[in-house]
Amino acid sequence: MSTEQPTLEVRDIVKTYGGVRALGGVSLRLLPGEVHCLAGENGSGKSTLIKIISGVERPDSGDIVIGGESHPYVSPSDAIRAGVQVIYQDFSLFPNLTAAENIAMLTELADRRKLSSRRRIRATAERIVADLGLRLDLDADVEHLSVADRQLIAICRALVGEARVLIMDEPTTALTHSEVERLFGIVRRLQARGVAIVFVSHKLDEVLDISQHVTVLRNGEVVSSGEASGYTGRSIAKAMTGRDVNEDRHVDDLPESAEPLLIVDSLGRKDAFEDVSFALRKGEILGITGLLGSGRTEIAEALFGVHPADSGSVTLDGTPRRIHSISDAVEAGIGYVPEDRLTQGLFLDKSIADNMVAASLSSYRGKALLLDRGRIGRSMADLFQRLRIKAPNAKAPVRSLSGGNAQRVVIAKWLDRKPSVLMLNGPTVGVDIGSKEEIFTILREQAAAGMGIVVISDDIPELVTSCHRVLIVRAGRIVAEMTGSDIAVDAIQERMTA
Amino acid sequence: MGTLRRLRGPNNEGVLVAVILVLVVVMSLASDAFFTPNTFFGLVRSSLVPLVFALGVLMVLISGGIDVSFPAIAIFAAYTTVSWSGQASFDPTLVGAFVVAIVIGAALGFVNGAVIARFRLPTLIVTLGTQGIIRGILLAYIGSAYIASSKMPPSVAQAGDAYLLDIPGAGYLHGMMVPVVVVTVLVWWMLKYTTFGRSIYAIGGDIEAARRVGIKVVRTQIMLYSLVGGLAAFGGMISVILGKNANPQTLVGTELDIIAAVVLGGASIFGGRGSVLGTVLGVILVQLINNNLVLIGIPSTWQRAAVGILLIVGVGVQALVALRSRPQPVLLDEEVSRA
Incomplete structure (x- = not known):
C-alpha cells in the first residue's frame, strides 16, 4: 500500500x-x-x-x-x-x-x-x-x-x-x-x-x-x-x-457444401461507397470493419433499404432482389440490428415481450385479423429463455435493462421473424464482457442453424474471436478480405488505417 | 443560399418579418384605413401587455417548461395592489405601486418555482394547479368587484392618460411603452449576456447535463419562476393602467394566445430554443391579425381560427425545414410495422 x-x-x-x-x-x-x-x-x-x-x-x-x-x-x-x-x-x-x-x-x-x-x-x-x-x-x-x-x-x-x-x-x-x-x-x-x-x-x-x-x-x-x-x-x-471468459478465437468450421446465401455484386451509393461485392454463405459469420465514416454502416444500411444503393445488385437465396426500402429488405428476409439500439431499435417504455414481437406482428394474425395472444405469449417465453435475458419476466419495460440485455431484446425481435440474413451493427457497444460472449454464443447458434450473419464492428478482438471472414472497408471500398488464421488484431488495424 | 439562410435567422425571425410585411402590404391594398398612424399606434398599444407576458413565457419555454399561471398572477398582483391602496386611500406613487405588485407576483412565482424545482413535477400541471388556487384566493379573499379608475390611487389612474406622443386626430403613443421597451431590452440582455440567462438555455437543453456541469438547477429554476412572476405582475399593472380599470375577470383565457405567439416566434416547446426578437415579432404578428383581419373583409369571428392556422403552419414549416436540414434516424419499427 x-x-x-x-x-x-x-x-x-x-x-x-x-x-x-x-x-x-x-x-x-x-x-x-x-x-x-x-x-x-x-x-x-x-x-x-x-x-x-x-x-x-x-x-x-x-x-x-x-x-x-x-x-x-x-x-x-x-x-x-x-x-x-x-x-x-x-x-x-x-x-x-x-x-x-x-x-x-x-x-x-x-x-x-x-x-x-x-x-x-x-x-x-x-x-x-x-x-x-x-x-x-x-x-x-x-x-x-x-x-x-x-x-x-x-x-x-x-x-x-x-x-x-x-x-x-x-x-x-x-x-x-x-x-x-x-x-x-x-x-x-x-x-x-x-x-x-x-x-x-x-x-x-x-x-x-x-x-x-x-x-x-x-x-x-x-x-x-x-x-x-x-x-x-x-x-x-x-x-x-466470476467465471472464465474465453476470448480466444472460437469459430466452427464452415461445411464445404455451404451454399452462398447473399450475393452482393458491385453495390454502390453516391458519396458513400462503391463497387462493394461479397458473398455470404449459409452458416457464415462475416465481419465488416473500418474506421468511423469508412462506409461500413452505409453498406449495411443500403442492404437493409434505410438508404438504398443506387447501383449494383443483390441476390438472396438465388433470387435477385431489389431493395429500395426497409419493407423490401424485411420481405427478402434480411434483419438489421442498428448501431444506436436505444433510439433506433427499441420502444424503451414497452415491455420486453412487446418489443420482441414488434417486427413480426403480422405473422401472429389469427382469425378475424386479431392477434393470437396465446401464440405470442408462448413464442416470447421461448425466446426469453433461449436468449437468457436477465429480467424478472418478459413484462418488464426495456428501459430497466442493462446494455447487454437490451441488445438481446433487439436480437430476439429479429430472431422471431426468422430472417435468413441478420446484420448487426456494433452489437456489443456498451455491452459488458460477459454479455458480449453470450451474444456471440447466440449468434453462433443461429449460424449453426443456417442463418447468415453479418457483424459490423470496430471492436476488432470480437471479430477475431467469432468471424469466419472479415472484410475491411476504407474510404467506401472493400480493401481487404481475411479468412481463417489470417484474421488477427494487428493485421486488421493496419489495413483499416493504412 | 448562405445569405438566405442568414436572413432566415436562427429561429426563423426572417420568415416572420417576411410574413408580417406581406400582411401589411395585403392589408394596405385591401383597405385605405389600414396604413395610417392610427392603426400603427393601436397595434403598439395592444401589443404592450401581450409582449410582457410573452417575455415571461419565452423564458419558461427556453428552460424546458410551460407556464399557464401568468394571467392569474398578473391580475392577482395588480388587482390586490390597487384594491388595497384604494381601500386605504393611500397613494404609493406609480413606482411604488409597480414595486408592490411585482413583489406579490414574484412571491407567487416563487411558489411555482419551489414546487417545480424541489419536487421535479411537470410545469404544466403545477402552473395549472397554482393558477386555479391564485384565482380562487383572489375572488374569495381579495375581491371580485370591478374597480374603476376613480377608485384607484390617483398616480395609477393618471398614468392611464400619460401619452408619449399625441397627434390630434391620428391617435397617440402610450407612455407605458417606455417601461415595456426597457424591460424587453433587459430580458434580451439577460438571456444573451448573463450566466443566469445561459443557464436557462442549458437547463432547457438537458437538465441532467446542467446538474452535472454544476448549474444549481433548483436555485436557477426558483429564480426564474420568481422573475417570471414579477414580470407577469408588471404586465398586470400595465393592463390595469391601459384599461383604466381593474377587473378580476380580465386576462383570463389569454394564456394560450400568448404561448402561441411565443411559439410562432420560434421558441421550441421542448425547451432550449427561443429569442426575444422572435417573440416580439410573434406578438406583433398575432396582434396584427387580431386587430386588422376585419379590414380585409374577414369577420372577426375568424380571428382565433386565423391564429390557430398560422400556428400550425408556422410550426409545421419549421419542423419540415429541420427535418430536411439533417438526416433523421429512421425508426425501424415504424417502417416494419407498416410493411
Missing part, C-alpha cells in the same frame, strides 16, 4: 436504490499521476460510484475524502471546485448550445461569472482545442455534430479547467483508433502533471495499455484490486464475471 497522500479517496460507500443495493461498502484511493482502471460489468456499480464522486448522487453512508478533508457527500459544484471532472458515457452536453459554449460552461460557472462573454468563451474553447491538437467547429450547435465530435467536446470540457481528478466513463466508444491514440497521449500528459485519472472501459486491452492500478467491481463490491501489471485481460474478465 502506497503511503502517498491520495488526491481523492472514498471509504465504505454504501448506496441503495429502492431496496436494491448498488454499492455495498466500496473504497477507492486515487493517487496523483496514476491511471486507475475501474472495471465491472453493466450494473456492477461503476456508474453509481462515479456519480457519487462527482456529487450527482448522495451515498447512504461512507466518506469522501478530498485533499485530506472528509465529507459525507459532495455537491456537483463542490466536486468541480475540488477539481473533479467527469467525461460521461452519454457526454452530458447541451444540444442547443454551441460547441464553444459547451466547452467553456464549466469554467464560467466554476469562476462564478455573472456575465457571459462570447469572446472569453470562444478564447477558452480555442485554447483547449489547440492544446489538444483537435479540429472542431466551435460555432456549430452540438446537435448538428457527429458522435465522435461530441465525444471530443466532452473531453475538451473536462480538461479545460484545472482538473485534479479526471474520470472517464467509456471515453473511447465513438473514437477511431488514431483518436484513441491521441486521447491516450493526452492522458499521459495529464498524468505527468499529477492528475489522478479513473478510466472506465469495456475494451480491456485498452485499459491495460494505459492504467497502473486496477479495481474490479462486481455486484456493488470490490472483488479485486491491485497493480495493473498483475492483471491480464483474461484475469480482469474473470474477476468481473
Whole structure:
C-alpha cells in the first residue's frame, strides 16, 4: 500500500436504490499521476460510484475524502471546485448550445461569472482545442455534430479547467483508433502533471495499455484490486464475471457444401461507397470493419433499404432482389440490428415481450385479423429463455435493462421473424464482457442453424474471436478480405488505417 | 443560399418579418384605413401587455417548461395592489405601486418555482394547479368587484392618460411603452449576456447535463419562476393602467394566445430554443391579425381560427425545414410495422 497522500479517496460507500443495493461498502484511493482502471460489468456499480464522486448522487453512508478533508457527500459544484471532472458515457452536453459554449460552461460557472462573454468563451474553447491538437467547429450547435465530435467536446470540457481528478466513463466508444491514440497521449500528459485519472472501459486491452492500478467491481463490491501489471485481460474478465471468459478465437468450421446465401455484386451509393461485392454463405459469420465514416454502416444500411444503393445488385437465396426500402429488405428476409439500439431499435417504455414481437406482428394474425395472444405469449417465453435475458419476466419495460440485455431484446425481435440474413451493427457497444460472449454464443447458434450473419464492428478482438471472414472497408471500398488464421488484431488495424 | 439562410435567422425571425410585411402590404391594398398612424399606434398599444407576458413565457419555454399561471398572477398582483391602496386611500406613487405588485407576483412565482424545482413535477400541471388556487384566493379573499379608475390611487389612474406622443386626430403613443421597451431590452440582455440567462438555455437543453456541469438547477429554476412572476405582475399593472380599470375577470383565457405567439416566434416547446426578437415579432404578428383581419373583409369571428392556422403552419414549416436540414434516424419499427 502506497503511503502517498491520495488526491481523492472514498471509504465504505454504501448506496441503495429502492431496496436494491448498488454499492455495498466500496473504497477507492486515487493517487496523483496514476491511471486507475475501474472495471465491472453493466450494473456492477461503476456508474453509481462515479456519480457519487462527482456529487450527482448522495451515498447512504461512507466518506469522501478530498485533499485530506472528509465529507459525507459532495455537491456537483463542490466536486468541480475540488477539481473533479467527469467525461460521461452519454457526454452530458447541451444540444442547443454551441460547441464553444459547451466547452467553456464549466469554467464560467466554476469562476462564478455573472456575465457571459462570447469572446472569453470562444478564447477558452480555442485554447483547449489547440492544446489538444483537435479540429472542431466551435460555432456549430452540438446537435448538428457527429458522435465522435461530441465525444471530443466532452473531453475538451473536462480538461479545460484545472482538473485534479479526471474520470472517464467509456471515453473511447465513438473514437477511431488514431483518436484513441491521441486521447491516450493526452492522458499521459495529464498524468505527468499529477492528475489522478479513473478510466472506465469495456475494451480491456485498452485499459491495460494505459492504467497502473486496477479495481474490479462486481455486484456493488470490490472483488479485486491491485497493480495493473498483475492483471491480464483474461484475469480482469474473470474477476468481473466470476467465471472464465474465453476470448480466444472460437469459430466452427464452415461445411464445404455451404451454399452462398447473399450475393452482393458491385453495390454502390453516391458519396458513400462503391463497387462493394461479397458473398455470404449459409452458416457464415462475416465481419465488416473500418474506421468511423469508412462506409461500413452505409453498406449495411443500403442492404437493409434505410438508404438504398443506387447501383449494383443483390441476390438472396438465388433470387435477385431489389431493395429500395426497409419493407423490401424485411420481405427478402434480411434483419438489421442498428448501431444506436436505444433510439433506433427499441420502444424503451414497452415491455420486453412487446418489443420482441414488434417486427413480426403480422405473422401472429389469427382469425378475424386479431392477434393470437396465446401464440405470442408462448413464442416470447421461448425466446426469453433461449436468449437468457436477465429480467424478472418478459413484462418488464426495456428501459430497466442493462446494455447487454437490451441488445438481446433487439436480437430476439429479429430472431422471431426468422430472417435468413441478420446484420448487426456494433452489437456489443456498451455491452459488458460477459454479455458480449453470450451474444456471440447466440449468434453462433443461429449460424449453426443456417442463418447468415453479418457483424459490423470496430471492436476488432470480437471479430477475431467469432468471424469466419472479415472484410475491411476504407474510404467506401472493400480493401481487404481475411479468412481463417489470417484474421488477427494487428493485421486488421493496419489495413483499416493504412 | 448562405445569405438566405442568414436572413432566415436562427429561429426563423426572417420568415416572420417576411410574413408580417406581406400582411401589411395585403392589408394596405385591401383597405385605405389600414396604413395610417392610427392603426400603427393601436397595434403598439395592444401589443404592450401581450409582449410582457410573452417575455415571461419565452423564458419558461427556453428552460424546458410551460407556464399557464401568468394571467392569474398578473391580475392577482395588480388587482390586490390597487384594491388595497384604494381601500386605504393611500397613494404609493406609480413606482411604488409597480414595486408592490411585482413583489406579490414574484412571491407567487416563487411558489411555482419551489414546487417545480424541489419536487421535479411537470410545469404544466403545477402552473395549472397554482393558477386555479391564485384565482380562487383572489375572488374569495381579495375581491371580485370591478374597480374603476376613480377608485384607484390617483398616480395609477393618471398614468392611464400619460401619452408619449399625441397627434390630434391620428391617435397617440402610450407612455407605458417606455417601461415595456426597457424591460424587453433587459430580458434580451439577460438571456444573451448573463450566466443566469445561459443557464436557462442549458437547463432547457438537458437538465441532467446542467446538474452535472454544476448549474444549481433548483436555485436557477426558483429564480426564474420568481422573475417570471414579477414580470407577469408588471404586465398586470400595465393592463390595469391601459384599461383604466381593474377587473378580476380580465386576462383570463389569454394564456394560450400568448404561448402561441411565443411559439410562432420560434421558441421550441421542448425547451432550449427561443429569442426575444422572435417573440416580439410573434406578438406583433398575432396582434396584427387580431386587430386588422376585419379590414380585409374577414369577420372577426375568424380571428382565433386565423391564429390557430398560422400556428400550425408556422410550426409545421419549421419542423419540415429541420427535418430536411439533417438526416433523421429512421425508426425501424415504424417502417416494419407498416410493411
